[in-house]
Amino acid sequence: MSLINVAVVGGGPAGLRAAEVAVLQGAKVTVFDAKPSVGRKFLVAGKGGMNITHEEPFECFVGRYRSGGDSAHAASPQTLARWSSLLDGFSPGELRNWARGLGVETFVASTGRVYPVELKSAQLLRRWVARLRAAGVDFRMRHRLQALRRAKGIELDFTLDGALRQVNADAVVLALGGGSWPQTGSAGDWVQALDTCGVPVSPLLPSNCGWEVAWPQDLLEQVEGKPLKNVSGSAGGETVRGELLVTRYGLEGGIVYALTGALREMQKPVLTLDFKPDSSEASLVARLGSARRHYLEEGGKRWRLGESAVWLLKRMRGTAPFASGAEAAQFVKSCPIPLLGPRPLSEAISTAGGVDWSALDEQLMLCCLPGVFVAGEMLDWEAPTGGYLIQGCFSTGTRAGGGAANYSTNLQK
Numbered sequence: 001m002s003l004i005n006v007a008v009v010g011g012g013p014a015g016l017r018a019a020e021v022a023v024l025q026g027a028k029v030t031v032f033d034a035k036p037s038v039g040r041k042f043l044v045a046g047k048g049g050m051n052i053t054h055e056e057p058f059e060c061f062v063g064r065y066r067s068g069g070d071s072a073h074a075a076s077p078q079t080l081a082r083w084s085s086l087l088d089g090f091s092p093g094e095l096r097n098w099a100r101g102l103g104v105e106t107f108v109a110s111t112g113r114v115y116p117v118e119l120k121s122a123q124l125l126r127r128w129v130a131r132l133r134a135a136g137v138d139f140r141m142r143h144r145l146q147a148l149r150r151a152k153g154i155e156l157d158f159t160l161d162g163a164l165r166q167v168n169a170d171a172v173v174l175a176l177g178g179g180s181w182p183q184t185g186s187a188g189d190w191v192q193a194l195d196t197c198g199v200p201v202s203p204l205l206p207s208n209c210g211w212e213v214a215w216p217q218d219l220l221e222q223v224e225g226k227p228l229k230n231v232s233g234s235a236g237g238e239t240v241r242g243e244l245l246v247t248r249y250g251l252e253g254g255i256v257y258a259l260t261g262a263l264r265e266m267q268k269p270v271l272t273l274d275f276k277p278d279s280s281e282a283s284l285v286a287r288l289g290s291a292r293r294h295y296l297e298e299g300g301k302r303w304r305l306g307e308s309a310v311w312l313l314k315r316m317r318g319t320a321p322f323a324s325g326a327e328a329a330q331f332v333k334s335c336p337i338p339l340l341g342p343r344p345l346s347e348a349i350s351t352a353g354g355v356d357w358s359a360l361d362e363q364l365m366l367c368c369l370p371g372v373f374v375a376g377e378m379l380d381w382e383a384p385t386g387g388y389l390i391q392g393c394f395s396t397g398t399r400a401g402g403g404a405a406n407y408s409t410n411l412q413k
């Protein structure tokens with residue numbers, strides 16, 4: 001009999017949650033991670049105010065998740081059913097209670113985002129790991145998974161300080177993350193190992209990421225590093241309100257993050273900006289009053305556009321003057337910004353693509369590798385920022401950890 005009942009490989013939120021569920025079900029659990037410590041991306045996520053989940057009606061929450069093959073506009077019935085079941089298994093409310101159980105209260109911001117009161121994740125992670133250790137979870141760091149196979153149980157090949165280490169377990173949860181922010185440990189290097197086992201994996205793509213724009217140099221000198229506040233952006237029939245930051249290479253911010261899916265679907269991606277989302281074209285024309293030329297300069301003052309917005313609008317318009325106030329107002333409400341493409345995966349907040357759902361059963365076990373379960377961002381799903389990512393990791397970790405513990409228990413009978 002293997003010494004380890006459940007080996008969890010990957011100590012991000014998905015893996016730690018899987019370990020927690022499995023140990024509570026009585027399994028002997030060991031967490032392996034390539035890095036010297038667990039939860040590095042969880043800590044990064046906590047730096048700028050971490051949203052751990054979101055408060056909104058269940059149907060809306062479920063509708064935030066997409067998988068490869070879904071259109072950016074709407075999830076397929078299969079995706080909706082899958083996430084309904086996963087979120088039912090560990091809901092946003094249960095996640096908030098879980099944090100409370102660690103002595104960390106949460107609050108709901110006006111946006112619906114749910115934050116720990118301290119806004120950071122360090123305290124949560126420290127207490128969580130201490131509680132897992134106290135429950136008997138063993139941690140083995142600096143173990144990078146290289147390969148796995150079914151043998152006597154599941155055989156795992158790790159490298160530890162350059163040397164090969166083999167480990168056997170009754171059941172395994174893989175929670176190796178996506179491919180963004182590789183400095184936190186999730187380099188996407190597991191794709192090759194699973195490919196060798198015949199597991200179908202969709203290409204890892206950047207999600208919730210910045211987009212590149214060929215800004216003219218003179219424009220950059222005026223607007224680089226400046227935010228465009230209270231604007232809305234549209235792509236592929238979707239519109240999102242928020243902020244954008246003009247960077248040397250393009251655009252960052254909530255609007256382009258949320259529109260990543262829609263932009264990826266466009267052959268020549270174009271973001272259409274509305275600089276006055278609360279005003280109609282007609283009201284903008286009326287506010288121009290007697291102005292008969294220099295409409296953008298006049299509009300800058302009368303519409304309170306802000307300096308960066310006026311610069312950007314002028315440069316996007318080019319040299320052709322506006323024939324009328326109506327034409328200028330229309331441009332302000334619908335200014336196209338051609339995009340070159342997304343920033344690299346390594347810079348993205350999250351990853352789209354991953355292990356195909358067709359390879360998994362209801363418990364998130366790989367059909368071609370019985371006893372091996374998968375959780376977190378390495379699965380083929382994506383969701384917007386705002387707490388949906390962490391929630392998705394907890395819900396899939398709960399399902400996979402429970403499945404692995406049951407699998408191991410059944411082997412002992």
Ligand SMILES: Cc1cc2nc3c(=O)[nH]c(=O)nc-3n(C[C@H](O)[C@H](O)[C@H](O)COP(=O)(O)OP(=O)(O)OC[C@H]3O[C@@H](n4cnc5c(N)ncnc54)[C@H](O)[C@@H]3O)c2cc1C
Nearest residue numbers: 010012013014034045051145177185186376377387389390
């Ligand atoms: C800047 C930033 C801000 C974010 N903010 C938020 C937020 O506010 N709210 C939110 O919901 N989400 C946020 N996220 C996303 C969230 O952090 C991730 O979705 C989440 O951490 C993914 O969890 P995971 O457990 O699947 O993978 P990860 O957290 O990436 O963990 C994977 C683990 O596997 C280990 N590993 C990888 N490969 C191997 C291997 N071959 N062998 C052994 N170990 C390996 C890694 O070392 C790592 O510890 C943010 C992400 C970033 C980058």
